[in-house]
Amino acid sequence: MSTNSWADADRRAAELALGVELNALLSASRALTERSAAVFHPGVQPAAFHVARWLYAYGPANPSAVADAVAMDRSSTSALIRQLKAAGLVESTPDPTDGRAVRVSLTPAGAERVREALDLRGTAFFERTADWSVADLRTLARLLHDFTAPGGGGTVHPPEE
Known part of the structure; x- marks a missing residue:
């Protein structure tokens, strides 16, 4: 097998491992x-949590904007x-700029429930990375950013010291 074939096979194995x-x-x-x-x-579908998280992060919006965003x-x-x-x-109120439209927002109880759910997510995440070095966290964050950047496959940056 030529050097190129070995390199191609090694890359393919690495890509498959990444996919896994x-x-x-x-x-x-x-x-x-x-x-x-x-x-x-x-009592609500899991997808409703996605809507509530968006409202928590971005605030009141009309339902069509929420649909587009999520x-x-x-x-x-x-x-x-x-x-x-x-x-x-969640509650609906008239849109202040268009009286025919409505805006939806979290109620105080809704915001509190989102915070509780996000606390669970944060705890689970931080438990998995508690023993990681700051450099490893930065490297993973940078690589994920590059991987998920619009257009995919952004520039890979060298590791920080």
Whole structure:
């Protein structure tokens, strides 16, 4: 086998190993989201937690903007907002700039439930990285940033000392 063939095989093996680890990361993330959603409110669909997290991070918005931001269709987002309203976690108010439209926002109880669920996520995350060095945390953050940058495959930066 030529040197190029060995390098190609080595790269392919590394890419496959990366794929395995990314699948494991996505699976762990989904499982943690399910647990977080149950902490948020066991009576609403897990996707509703995604909507509530967005409202927590960005504040009141009209339902169509929320749907666009969380990459869900408007009818699904409206159904989730109805669930959240029925649970007392979200409220609707008239849009101050357009009296025909409404804005949705978290109620104080909704914001508190999001904080509780995010605390669970943070605890689970920090438990996994508690023994990591600051340099390793920075390296992973930088590589993930490069991997997820728009267009994918951004510039890989050298490790920081």
